[in-house]
Each structure stands twice: as structure tokens, then as C-alpha cells.
Amino acid sequence: MHDREGRIYNALWQRFSGPVRMLMNNRYVFSPFWQYHNGIDGVADWEERFRTASRSFAIAFQTGDTVRVLKFVFDRLYVLRNQLVHGGATWNSGINRNQVRDGAAILAFLMPVFVELMMDNPQEDWGLPFYPVVK
Incomplete structure (x- = not known):
């Protein structure tokens, strides 16, 4: 809403x-895929969920719905983060290197934009910090 210059939109689409x-x-950064492979009940239909999510993403991408696109991207990056911290895509591994590289580039661009937008709009209620300074 505050990105009046369209920096986020332009970055995502260009x-x-x-x-x-x-x-x-990439099914390997789709949470229900891993839930299924870890024996969690209720996700045997992960493939249909993946197709549905892919269609929903495509619609959001085609219609320029930046917020929905970011939700999809951050959901997948969170799974990738979990693979790096808790799983098989760890240091010196060849697994998911393209996604790690691309995810790092996306975040390296977006994070400063988000911080700028927040700093430029101090009147907004951005919520309390979850990890405040504690002495």
C-alpha cells in the first residue's frame, strides 16, 4: 500500500x-510435500494442493496481486529456510542451490525496500517488535 513507486511490483515482475x-x-519447497513425506495425516493430497497453489499463484502473478505473490514467495522461502536449518539442504550441499541463490537475491532486494517503506511511514502501526531489546 505504501510502495507508491512500485519497487516491489517491478522487482517481482521484471x-x-x-x-x-x-x-x-518446485515441489521441494512446498510444505505439504514434506508433511506427506514425514507421515503427517491429512496431506496425502499434496499433489492436488500443489497444483491448486500453482494455479492460484499464476492468477495472482498475472493480475499483479503483489501481496498474494509475496505470500506465496515467503511461504516457499520459509520451507527453504527450514531445509537449510533443519534438513538436507545444508552447507556444502548441492541440493536446492539455485533456490538458495535466488531466494537470497530476492530477500537482499526486498528487505531494504520494506525497511525504507516502514521508515517513511512512521505513523503506521507496524505492531510491537516480537524480539525487543531486553537488558
């Missing part, structure tokens, strides 16, 4: 459209 699409097409 600079990162390929990496974002590749991230969305």
Missing part, C-alpha cells in the same frame, strides 16, 4: 519473475 516462477514450480 527482475525476479523467473526465479519466483521457478520457486513456485
